[in-house]
Amino acid sequence: MERYFRDEFIGYNLTASQRELVTQLEEFLINxxxxxxxxxxxxxxxKELILKGLENYLRKIERGMSLATPTNKTAFWLEQSVDSHVSTIHSMIYEYMETKDAEDGQPREASKxxxxxRGNLDSMDHVYVIGESGLLNDEISxxxxxxxxxxxxxxxxxxxxxxxxxxCRRKVIxxxxxxxxxxxxSALSALRPSYFKAMYGDAFPVRIFQLTDVVDKQLKNLILKNAVHIRxxxxxxxxxxxxFERNTSTMIELDKSQFLRTYLKAYQAVEDNKPIIVASMNQTAKLYNAQIREQLFPSKTSVQPGDWIMFTKNVWIGEYRGFNGEFAKVLSVKGSENKYINFAGRSRELRxxxxxxxxxxxxxxKERLSCKLFENLLDASGSVLPDDEWLEPLINTLYYPVVYAQYGYAITVHKAQGGVWKTVFxxxxxxxxxxxxxxxxxxxxxxxxxxxxxxxxxWTDMGSKLLETMSSLSNTSSSNTKNGIWSQGSSMGINAKATLSSIAIPEIEGSTxxxxxxxxxSEELSIVLNQLNxxxxKINNMYFRIRYTFKRGNSYASLDALYKQKQIITSVENHRNQGDDENLANEIKNVMDRLIE
Structure with missing residues (x-):
């Protein structure tokens, strides 16, 4: 019986773009x-559902498939969510050839x-699936x-x-x-049709598909919902x-005093699947690591049993290959060794x-491994600083194998990229x-x-000051707002934003x-002005100018909001139509001025 890729999704309520993707992949696989x-x-x-369907389909039709990612870290994380073995691209396509010893008189150079x-022994119809491809570039390593x-x-x-x-009928997805x-x-991923056409010619076909429709049930997770807003x-x-939309179970805002306290409680509550703190800079991560260790190991500056570390370089530890981005728990500290290195007038103590x-x-x-840890780097970023790059070949030559690692309680978003944690701070x-x-x-x-x-x-929500400062407006607004939206404080900026979809505004005239x-x-403005009745x-969209006509009772006012190409309001002007109520216009302008960014 002939099998079709689309049959893997019988009984699933696919989105329109998922259905189109299934069709396109089916065409691609047979072309x-x-x-x-x-x-x-x-x-x-x-996309995870489609990937699992592809795995099942290729297995049923006995067509070979390899799943790989650009790094060991992403291979490890992806393997947690699929049923198949995931390798790195490096281990899939390369094989060891030789060791090139360092040249005499050049201590800066280590062996290479x-x-x-490697020769490709896969069948001519093999399918290669490359996950986390956004991390793949083509710069010389x-x-x-x-x-x-x-x-x-x-x-x-x-x-x-x-x-x-x-x-050749091989495919790569x-x-x-x-x-x-x-x-x-790199500032740019290499995954562009132009790259492949430059390699194989303009006639080389590259099929590209953007999966855009959001799976409704996934939006119940506020983390994903906020990610969609950013996208x-x-x-x-x-x-x-x-x-950001917040709640008390999934997407939780904390002030600085709560942040570390809540992290420590979450960290100590689980043996595995430890939470992680992510930040922008190495210096910030270093500070968090120091603060956390002060709570876990008071007055202990050196590595301790129970410490949580993350490898920052691939390393062989006996028969086990540790990879950059892998986490480990320190079970025991058995001893130390301090060495001094002098080179070209420089001196460093290595711990x-x-x-x-x-x-x-x-x-x-779980595996227990014994290793030699380069402690100098633990409370840094896990890497040798640029001024000390001369150390690395000497360390690797004289003291190999050495584990390069940093404390793993907090890391940068860049270092975490490609991973998935149950709980993130x-x-x-x-x-x-x-x-x-x-x-x-x-x-x-x-x-x-x-x-x-x-x-x-x-975090501070971004937008006009209109919704962010409604609490201050309540002090100067009319008494009929006392029990309304402004009296509830600045947090109403979130709730107000959440109700924008229910606000009715006139059809926008003029330019599109x-x-x-x-x-x-206009919706944001309307939700606030409704509280003032x-x-x-009327809304007229002109050339970088929005002209509004407002009404309260029998009084009217017209004002303009001027905006730039970057979509920010720069000023508000009173248009002064004949018969406008000047007091109403001034009251509205006081509100609209908070749109200015």
């Missing part, structure tokens, strides 16, 4: 002239391990100690698949979320308005600790301007780390430019 499919799937769009592109192929991972992957080979941050070493803002190039650690392997089993203070595309992508990535619960701090923005501003009776 021998196509080899590359780029699937972009946002948070809450249900050379890996070449650092070749200090480990040298892989040409150094360009995506190019080597495509050469391994070899779509131009005679009789790249799955990623381009709303997340680009790789830390919509990025799509509209609107980085100056964002209001090593002999410890036993516990890791959870990819099969969910998110410090949303961004090291640059948060009201940018980069800032919103960073926020989106941070939210995407949490599966069940997200605590956040250092920036229509969504004009509608949003003032109605918006």
């Amino acid at each position: 021998d002239s196509e080899h590359v499919f780029i699937l972009k799937g946002y948070a809450a769009t249900g 391990f050379i890996y070449k592109l 650092d070749c200090k100690y480990l040298c892989y192929g040409t150094g360009k991972l995506l190019e080597d992957l495509m050469n391994f698949i070899d779509p131009n080979a005679t009789g 790249f799955i990623g979320d381009d709303t997340q941050m680009a790789p830390a070493t 919509h803002a990025i799509e509209k190039d609107r980085h100056n308005r964002l209001v 090593f600790r002999y410890v036993d650690i516990e890791i959870t392997n990819r099969y969910g089993e 998110f410090d949303t203070e961004f090291y640059q301007n948060i009201k940018t595309k980069a800032g919103f992508k960073w926020l989106y990535t941070g939210l995407s780390l949490a599966k069940n619960r997200l605590y956040f701090t250092n 430019a920036y229509l969504e923005y004009v509608k949003e501003v 003032i109605q918006i009776v």
Whole structure:
């Protein structure tokens, strides 16, 4: 009996874009002239369901499939949510070739391990699925100690698949979320049709699909719902308005005094699946780690039994390969060794600790390992500072193997990217301007780390001051608002925003430019003016100017809100139509001035 990919979803209520994706993947899999499919799937769009269906389908038709990701860390996390083994792209396509010893008289250079592109023994109809593809770029990788192929991972992957080979029907499906941050070493992911056409010619077909429809039931999770809000803002190039929806179970706001206290309680409540703090900068993570350790191990500055660490470099510990981003628990500290290194007029003290650690392997089993920990880095960022880069080859030559790690209670969003935790504590203070595309992508990535619960701090809702300062307006407004929206304090900015969809405003006349923005501003204004029994009776969208006509009883007023291309209100003017009530106009202007950003 002939099997179809679409049959894997019988009984599922797919979204329109999921149904279209199933159709396109089915066509792609049987079209021998196509080899590359780029699937972009946002948070809450249900790409995981499609991936599981693809696994089941290929297994049933006995067509080979390999699932891989760009890093060990992302391979580990993805394997937790799928039924198949997940490898790294490196382990899938490279094999060890030789060791190149350091040259005499060049102590800065350590030995290099050379890996070449392996021969592809997979069938000619094999399917390769590359998860977390947004982290994949094609910049030449650092070749200090480990040298892989040409150094360009995506190019080597495509050469391994070899779509131009005679009789090749192999497929590669790249799955990623381009709303997340680009790789830390690059401003741009390599997953663009233009890249493949540059490699294989303009006629090379690249199928690309954007999974956009949100799965309704996933929006019951406020973390995902807020991530969708951020994604919509990025799509509209609107980085100056964002209001988080909160509750007391999933998306929980904490002040600074509560943040660490709540984290410590959550950390100590579980043996496995420890919560994580994520922040913008290494310095912030370092401070959190120090504060947490002071509570867990008062007056103890060195590593202690019970400490939680994260590897910051791949390392072999006996027969076990630890990977960058893997977490471990320190079971015992058995001794220490201090060494002094002098080189080119510089001197450093190196502190090593002999410890036993516990890791959870990819099969969910706990293993006890003995290793030598480079303690200098534990309370730093886990990496040698630029001024001390000369140390690394000497350490690796003289003291190999050494575990590079940092304390794992708090890390940066960049280091956490690709992972998933049941509980995340998110410090949303961004090291640059948060009201940018980069800032919103960073926020989106941070939210995407949490599966069940997200605590956040250092957050201020973005938008006009209108909703943010309603409590102060209550002091100057008329008495009929005493029991209304303003009397409930500044937190009403959230509740008011949540009810915008129920606000009726007149049809917007004039230009259709920036229509969504004009509608949003008008709804926000309407919800406040309704408390003063003032109605918006006419809206005219002009060239970067919104002209409003207002009514209360038999009195009218007309005012203009001027805005820029960046969709921010810059000023409010009284239009002064004949017969307008000047007192009403002034009252409304006092409200509208809070739209100015």
